[in-house]
Amino acid sequence: MTLTPYHAKYFAFELTKRVASDSIEKLASALVDAKVDLNPHQVEAALFAFRSPLSKGAILADEVGLGKTIEAGLVLSQKWAERKRKILIIAPANLRKQWNQELQDKFYLESIILETKSFNQQINNGNLNPFDQKDQVAVCSYQFAKTKAPYLRHIKWDLVVIDEAHRLRNVYKNNNVIAKTLKDTLEPFPKILLTATPLQNSLLELYGLVSIIDDHLFGDLKSFKAQYSRADKYVDSGIYEELKERLKPVTKRTLRRQVLEYIQFTSRKAFVFEFFPSDSEHQLYTLVSDYLQRERLYALPASQRQLMTLVLRRLLASSSFAISGTFKRLEEKLLDVLKRHKENPLELEDFLNEDYEDYDELKDEWEDEAEIPAEKWYSEDELLEIKVEADLLGSFAQLAESIQVNSKGEKLIAALETGFEEGTKLGAAKKAIIFTESKRTQAYLAELLSKSGYAGKIVLFNGTNSDKGSRAIYQKWLAQNKDSDKASGSPSADMRAALVENFRNDAEIMIATEAAAEGINLQFCSVVVNYDMPWNPQRIEQRIGRCHRYGQKHDVLVINFLNKRNAADEHVYRLLNEKFNLFSGVFGASDEVLGSLESGVDIERRIAQIYQTCRTTEEITKSFTELRQELEENITQAMDSTKEKLLENFDEEVHEKLRINLAQSREYISKYETYLWKIAKYSLKEKASFDEKNLSFKIRSPIINAPIGNYKLGNKQIPNHYHFRINHPLAQEILNTWSSKTLPVQEVTFDYTNSQTIISALEPLLNKTGWISAYQLEIESFDKEDYWIAVGLTESGEWIDSELVKRFFSLNAQLGSAQELDSENKELIEQKLDEEMDAAKEISLTKNGKFFDQEYDKLEHWADDMKISLERELQDLDGEIKLKKMEARKSTDLKTKVQAQRTVKDLEKLRSEKRKRLFEAQDDIEQKKESLLAAVEKQLEQRHQAKELFTFKWNII
Known part of the structure; x- marks a missing residue:
């Protein structure tokens, strides 16, 4: 096509113009740039978030599995394009890495996870308020945001996204410190709240969430109660309609059944493999359990005993290999106390964190544990007790080291064969991800499977990825992708991408620690093995959700293991399976169930307490029965009809709107891509060769903001090509040049x-x-x-x-x-x-x-x-x-x-x-x-x- 400078100037105007907040065209550049499939309900939700320029935000409450992260990402991406870049994401600790990765992979946005270590590092580097980031999105946990509230107040945020926002729904209660702190701290700033369960047990929860967005949407708590607290008793009184109208400007909810013509969901199926630990394994478990139930332990810092006891129990359940090194370190610690007569709890923390990669995250979520000053001086009698405890720990280590065959590990071989056979029947690729909570268990399983016919077909994934095999995969991947957008320049992000690609294209098995449950998508894998079973249902759902998600073409097979010589383990499995429905069905753990918990840590604490306090089978059974009854009260369907009346629209109304959105979105994407292609071709005609058929071009000589290499326009990328998009530095340079040019x-x-x-x-x-x-x-x-x-x-x-x-x-x-x-x-x-x-x-x-x-x-x-x-x-x-x-x-x-x-x-x-x-x-x-x-x-x-x-x-x- 033969163009003129007037064409280029017009295209630059169209690609950079600012449009009304209620127009789909507002999101056009974000839709063109984002590496996501176009789903009309997500476009609608993103538009809804700030449909009015006076809006203070929105609650996006789509049912689970519909991509609320994408919806928020589109809004966030548009803000970024408008140079409004003071953006904060607050999420549960276990979702921080997922946000970090999704922003990078889908929206080309850099982010920084702020926790104690990175926060202090920023301050040491001269940034006195680490939340004040230039060209990076700040991501932190709820607890960290509460702790650092004074820092948050000093930033004029353009947007705050709060994920799993149902944690804040009881903000109106005086004892909800985190929710009240975040509400007060973030009051002036526009917010998006993401939750599949804005309403669980009471209309007051809706009042609480809405008040976080805008304190002037309703009056105070007393007036809300006076008008609406008995609405469910007067269904036909018009109160619902009035409340629904007032909620409409701030709450958006789409149901899975409303989008089935755009999104197909597969199912998940559970397989349980029972195993009987050997006498030596059972003896180790019994001895260690009795030890952990002692009233006083010298090896564990008093201030963190609950947390460290949980970690030791999880390592014990993982494998004898996982726990043996820990016992050695605990013995050395006590011998060091005897030698130097002082404690060094930080060294133990470092060791636990090295092996149990979830430690930092757990500590973040358990941080409200009462702080008890660690003792620094001991009497002669206490020193004798320390010597006895050190000897006991040494005997545990010896017993653990003597156990070279783990019953659960032997059962894994048969479990994998079953998983692959069932997957083959469904037409799925021969891929399985095995989750363990310990790096030592990971190494043991890699060796075990290599000897069982899987040598050369295994890839490891953990928080450091420093093993020889991972480094080789990384170097090969870097060489293959040096001339494309795949190589981000971040070693950790690129290592993760390299390992996932190797799993997809070459390996059959990925053995992963909890690090793989965060921020990676494995839709090509349909066998999930919970070698170690977390007690937090939200963590299990997150694991399975790596594979059972949008884009999965086959049913997902979930394999679990059950210790038949441990009554508590059996009760835990029944609780997770029957009460939380984690392992079977189309959607697994429903948003109703997981949303009934403000945090899965609550369940984790209760289970840990049962293990810690119950000594007989009867006591264990009684305690789990009480826990199930408590959950019954929370996991209730009582508010279902209320939720339907207040938050859901008629299907036909929704369907028609989604069809219109889909057509308009595709039209704008097509138009904007056409303009971008034409202006690039006209501007780079002397420095690049263009392939009209594939919408790609090759830069032959150096250009500012663009290395020599191949570039591809559009969402469907091809290997060794940079993704050319509106917000690419090269495109921005072209647009800025023509926008400012006088003709x-x-x-x-x-x-x-x-x-x-x-x-x-x-x-x-x-x-x-x-x-x-x-x-x-x-x-x-x-x-x-x-x-x-x-x-x-x-x-x-x-x-x-x-x-x-x-x-x-x-x-x-x-x-x-x-x-x-x-x-x-x-x-x-x-x-x-x-x-x-x-x-x-x-x-x-x-x-x-x-x-x-x-x-x-x-x-x-x-x-x-x-x-x-x-x-x-x-x-x-x-x-x-x-x-x-x-x-x-x-x-x-x-x-x-x-x-x-x-x-x-x-x-x-x-x-x-x-x-x-x-x-x-x-x-x-x-x-x-x-x-x-x-x-x-x-x-x-x-x-x-x-x-x-x-x-x-x-x-x-």
């Missing part, structure tokens, strides 16, 4: 006769000539928008509207000689341009008027709520006075009568004071409403600026 007035001849596209609206202009002048009109009020204002005039005085002018740039064209617009036509065109600009301003005002109405309605509701709360207090007082008067009349004792009447008088006096305060409070509410209104009005003031794009004389032949 002279010249003659342009457009070729319609040889065009392959029929544009009937242009046919009446054939063989005619005239003028075109185009402007960019920036309007700023609630938000900034760019309007295309263009006027075309024929030599015979006919006007060509803005939209038809755009069609000119679909044609090939040739530049002619320099021209000068005569004064008569110039005056006519300027008058027409003024009219067009006035019309655009009016459109903007009308649209902003609707946003203003929504905001004012919200303030009116809030003011009414606050008045209801105050009036309710008076009503309660009236009732109390009436009751006291009745008691006074019924009393026969004069003294009692007098005392009762005195109480009545005191209450009446209090009522008078409250009435007075009611009027004062109503004035305060009106004043508050007025100040909020003034703030909105100030934003409403329009500011506009017009900038000429180009003027040229045209001919169409």
